[in-house]
Amino acid sequence: DQYRLYRTYHGCTMAPPVARASVALWDDDTTATRNRQLYDQKFAAFVAQLAPVWSLDTPPGAFYLWAKTPYDDVRFTRDLYARQNITVLPGSYLARTAHGSNPGSGWVRISLVADVEDCREAAHRILRFFETIDINIS
DSSP states (O other): HHHHHHHHHTTTOOOHHHHHHHHHHTOOOHHHHHHHHHHHHHHHHHHHTTTTTOOOOSSSSSSEEEEEEOOHHHHHOOOHHHHHHHOOOEESSSSBBBTBBOOTTOOOOOOEOOHHHHHHHHHHHHHHHHHHOOOOOO
């Protein structure tokens, strides 16, 4: 009974061969290093391409950007999708209104999870979108 109680605090254990395989797999940072390099390429290409019309800061570690919108974030998101088939997430959807304001309002979150070429194409479409709305928020 004491052993059974003890086990409830620790969950299940792995068989030794599975534990050794897990250590070997988790100990390899090659994939993580390569992914960081790919995200660096995506961010560099995306931010540079949009620099003429949109001031974007590259975060020290993420797969998305936060970008200030030139008008209401929900309307901006809908317009961008309708005109260029690009999906971003309104910042106001990710925060709660408190004391009369929503900290995400006026921002969108842009995920750069596609491959580098698709991120470049998305930046190109967003650039075309900004040309149609005639607003520069650099």
